[in-house]
Amino acid sequence: MASDPQSAANQRIVEDLVSRLRRRQLVGSRATALETLLVLRQVVSKARFSNIDQLVNIIRSVGRRLVDAQPKEHSVGNTVRKVLHHIREEYHTANEQPAVESSFSIAKFVLQGQPRKQATIPSSETRVPLKENDPDDPDSFARVLKPVLMEAIQDVFDELETVYDNISKNAKDHIHSDEIILTLGMSKTVDFFLKAAAHYRNYTVIVAETAPFYGGREMAKSLSSAGISTFLVPDSSIYALMSRVNKVILGAHAILANGGMFATSGSLLAATAARSYSTPVVVCAGQFKLTPLWNLYHEYGALDFGDPSAVLGFDEGDLVDKVDVVNPYYDYVRPELLDVFITNYGDHPPSSIYRLLKETYDDEDNEL
Amino acid sequence: MPVPEPESASAESQSLTKAQKKAEGRARQEQQRAAKAAQKQQQQSGQNAGPSSNKSKGSTVQKKPALESNKIPSAAASSSKDAPTTREGAVGADGLSDGPKSRGLRIFSHFGLPKTPGHQIKGDIHPAIVKLGLQFSEFKICGANARCIATLTAFKTVIQDYVTPPHNTLSRHLMTHLSPQITHLVTARPMSVTMGNAIRQLKLEISGSDIDLPEQDAKDALCQEIDNYIRDRIIIADEVIEDLAVKKIKDGDVVLTYARSSLVEKILLRAHSLNKRFSVMVIDSRPLLEGKTLLHSLTSVIPPIPCTYALLPALPSLITDADIVLLGAHSLHANGSVYSRAGTAMVAMLAKEHSVPVMLCCETYKFSETVMLDGFGKNELGLLSINYFFALLFADAVCNQTAPMKFSLGASNSNLEVLNPLYDSTPASCITAVVTEVGLIPPTSISSIPLALGRTTL
Numbered sequence: 001m002a003s004d005p006q007s008a009a010n011q012r013i014v015e016d017l018v019s020r021l022r023r024r025q026l027v028g029s030r031a032t033a034l035e036t037l038l039v040l041r042q043v044v045s046k047a048r049f050s051n052i053d054q055l056v057n058i059i060r061s062v063g064r065r066l067v068d069a070q071p072k073e074h075s076v077g078n079t080v081r082k083v084l085h086h087i088r089e090e091y092h093t094a095n096e097q098p099a100v101e102s103s104f105s106i107a108k109f110v111l112q113g114q115p116r117k118q119a120t121i122p123s124s125e126t127r128v129p130l131k132e133n134d135p136d137d138p139d140s141f142a143r144v145l146k147p148v149l150m151e152a153i154q155d156v157f158d159e160l161e162t163v164y165d166n167i168s169k170n171a172k173d174h175i176h177s178d179e180i181i182l183t184l185g186m187s188k189t190v191d192f193f194l195k196a197a198a199h200y201r202n203y204t205v206i207v208a209e210t211a212p213f214y215g216g217r218e219m220a221k222s223l224s225s226a227g228i229s230t231f232l233v234p235d236s237s238i239y240a241l242m243s244r245v246n247k248v249i250l251g252a253h254a255i256l257a258n259g260g261m262f263a264t265s266g267s268l269l270a271a272t273a274a275r276s277y278s279t280p281v282v283v284c285a286g287q288f289k290l291t292p293l294w295n296l297y298h299e300y301g302a303l304d305f306g307d308p309s310a311v312l313g314f315d316e317g318d319l320v321d322k323v324d325v326v327n328p329y330y331d332y333v334r335p336e337l338l339d340v341f342i343t344n345y346g347d348h349p350p351s352s353i354y355r356l357l358k359e360t361y362d363d364e365d366n367e368l
Numbered sequence: 369m370p371v372p373e374p375e376s377a378s379a380e381s382q383s384l385t386k387a388q389k390k391a392e393g394r395a396r397q398e399q400q401r402a403a404k405a406a407q408k409q410q411q412q413s414g415q416n417a418g419p420s421s422n423k424s425k426g427s428t429v430q431k432k433p434a435l436e437s438n439k440i441p442s443a444a445a446s447s448s449k450d451a452p453t454t455r456e457g458a459v460g461a462d463g464l465s466d467g468p469k470s471r472g473l474r475i476f477s478h479f480g481l482p483k484t485p486g487h488q489i490k491g492d493i494h495p496a497i498v499k500l501g502l503q504f505s506e507f508k509i510c511g512a513n514a515r516c517i518a519t520l521t522a523f524k525t526v527i528q529d530y531v532t533p534p535h536n537t538l539s540r541h542l543m544t545h546l547s548p549q550i551t552h553l554v555t556a557r558p559m560s561v562t563m564g565n566a567i568r569q570l571k572l573e574i575s576g577s578d579i580d581l582p583e584q585d586a587k588d589a590l591c592q593e594i595d596n597y598i599r600d601r602i603i604i605a606d607e608v609i610e611d612l613a614v615k616k617i618k619d620g621d622v623v624l625t626y627a628r629s630s631l632v633e634k635i636l637l638r639a640h641s642l643n644k645r646f647s648v649m650v651i652d653s654r655p656l657l658e659g660k661t662l663l664h665s666l667t668s669v670i671p672p673i674p675c676t677y678a679l680l681p682a683l684p685s686l687i688t689d690a691d692i693v694l695l696g697a698h699s700l701h702a703n704g705s706v707y708s709r710a711g712t713a714m715v716a717m718l719a720k721e722h723s724v725p726v727m728l729c730c731e732t733y734k735f736s737e738t739v740m741l742d743g744f745g746k747n748e749l750g751l752l753s754i755n756y757f758f759a760l761l762f763a764d765a766v767c768n769q770t771a772p773m774k775f776s777l778g779a780s781n782s783n784l785e786v787l788n789p790l791y792d793s794t795p796a797s798c799i800t801a802v803v804t805e806v807g808l809i810p811p812t813s814i815s816s817i818p819l820a821l822g823r824t825t826l
Binding site: 238 | 786
């Protein structure tokens with residue numbers, strides 16, 4: 001039961017994250033995912049509930065607040081969904097009902113597409129260890145379930161902690177000796193991936209500097225200091241160099257349900273140029289970026305804009321008030337332009353992303 | 369005057385230490401040569417120390433040796449042929465020439481080093497050409513048309529100052545006089561196709577000039593030919609192209625263009641003067657950021673043309689709003705591929721994907737009979753000094769524009785190299801139409817144009 005004093009106590013930590021998200025003091029998919037998880041752990045540990053629905057509602061309401069604070073940081077919502085999914089799973093095991101099995105078959109997969117059956121709750125009332133809505137001791141349900149839930153959240157936490165290592169463990173299978181790799185922007189995942197491959201292979205990276213935020217320069221610096229031969233080029237020469245590039249490796253901001261992705265602006269240019277030279281495009285991303293979302297009609301990728309002064313500064317004084325300046329953060333890259341997603345759960349073609357989503361989240365959480 | 373004396377002396381010692389620092393910095397890079405320079409430096413400073421300590425004359429006298437000592441390192445560097453004079457040049461050399469040390473790619477080796485401004489003058493080079501060479505290498509004169517016109521104008525001065533040596537005829541000897549001048553320009557910056565075409569035409573005119581003509585008349589005739597070439601192939605051609613292209617801009621259109629083409633700029637201004645109501649999206653990118661110049665000229669007319677400005681990565685968000693794409697070209701090749709400012713290919717590619725017509729504006733004198741398959745075979749690297757704001761990233765303070773860059777790029781990171789290709793090649797499939805002075809043609813029929821113009825050589 002989310003009584004008022006408790007929700008107020010939770011409110012402060014939630015409020016803190018909300019304001020940091022809103023002010024963009026906290027950016028980056030993984031950082032926001034981690035922070036969200038910490039907040040959720042607090043919320044769950046302090047929450048009072050006597051049945052699963054109450055708990056889900058508490059988590060959802062917190063999740064909704066966080067998502068509303070910064071709708072473009074999809075990993076916030078994804079983390080909430082993932083936690084919900086795990087909580088339900090734990091609840092079902094605690095009820096000793098065979099929940100979704102890890103083995104996978106077409107038949108199961110078809111079933112998973114269906115909304116979860118409501119029959120679980122009435123049947124759970126008959127179970128001995130878990131008593132929901134116990135009038136004598138309303139906290140007994142929470143007391144039994146909480147340790148399991150904390151473990152489940154810890155699992156998600158561990159997964160986030162090890163995400164880079166797990167993504168880059170197969171790096172040497174993707175990058176071969178003397179290859180020329182093109183990448184752009186600053187993506188921690190790609191950075192780890194390339195450095196992991198550098199332990200086994202000698203190869204060259206061309207980094208486009210990705211104006212106007214110039215994340216590419218940071219990336220080039222980081223890669224070259226790890227001993228990888230690195231070329232830093234302006235964005236304009238991506239096409240000219242593409243004919244010599246063996247592979248394009250990109251980071252993602254969010255992987256969408258149709259297999260497309262939001263990625264730092266410039267990614268679409270690189271992916272399109274790669275397509276015209278039939279160069280494979282590889283995306284490295286943690287699974288927390290999987291987002292049950294489509295972007296079929298947006299013209300601007302993710303509709304998020306950066307500071308125009310990075311493009312046309314006030315040193316161009318007389319131009320500033322005459323010219324519109326556009327500086328989008330993200331591009332939407334269509335699934336046709338991508339070849340593979342390398343996630344911490346293995347490699348997936350864009351066409352099977354929807355399946356991963358079904359495995360990772362519960363359908364009823366798609367809309368928080 | 370007791371007061372100014374210590375002041376000037378301290379100023380001198382400061383400049384001396386500066387010079388020494390420079391020499392030391394170089395010593396780390398090129399030890400042998402710098403050792404020599406340091407020796408010279410020592411000698412010079414010894415010389416300087418003598419007079420400054422002895423005399424207490426006017427400060428003007430004292431400044432002189434200080435200036436001299438300042439010059440020495442650069443003089444020492446330029447004395448050796450392959451050592452770039454400026455520090456930016458040194459960084460470039462660092463990045464590209466130490467191939468065996470770093471694992472740098474040899475596939476980039478043919479791009480060649482960006483030429484440094486103070487390159488050597490070999491032989492009898494006309495001052496006008498020397499000046500032009502400097503302007504080329506410093507990108508003061510940039511763009512296919514501007515460079516062609518500047519070259520031809522300089523050649524006019526050269527021809528006027530030329531005197532046929534005895535036992536020679538102008539038609540035979542002038543070309544041998546001109547070729548070192550051309551070589552000088554090419555060492556300053558690789559020759560543009562436009563210059564090549566113009567020079568070929570000039571050679572033809574020279575070899576065809578009448579032997580019996582008095583020398584001055586022959587020279588005047590050649591200058592007239594040059595003027596005609598500029599007028600016919602560039603200026604009038606541009607006007608015709610403007611007329612043709614302006615017809616394609618309709619009221620309410622959104623015209624998208626990339627970087628700055630002088631021709632596209634003229635077309636847009638002409639359309640504006642015809643009271644067409646349209647807006648322009650200027651897409652721009654490093655290394656040259658020429659689009660800002662275009663923005664200035666488009667917004668300085670009255671009323672200003674509504675403009676949107678964005679960098680290349682933002683293009684996918686804007687291309688959906690564009691109605692037509694106008695692009696300029698450096699040269700156009702026989703297979704229809706367009707050699708133009710780096711980034712043009714991506715604009716054309718994306719425009720094609722979104723079914724936005726791409727009009728390439730290009731005079732026929734930019735046509736080349738060669739075939740270009742990709743932008744890699746032939747390209748040019750921009751000056752590293754252009755991207756001095758690397759300093760912004762690699763060193764927090766930009767107190768000295770070049771020194772922190774040298775430190776951060778050259779010293780700390782031998783694996784990191786910076787390339788600034790200036791051009792790329794757009795495949796013919798991405799171009800809807802080429803606007804030339806002979807009309808709108810598809811890019812695949814480029815090769816028929818010289819014939820249509822009735823010329824055997826272009």
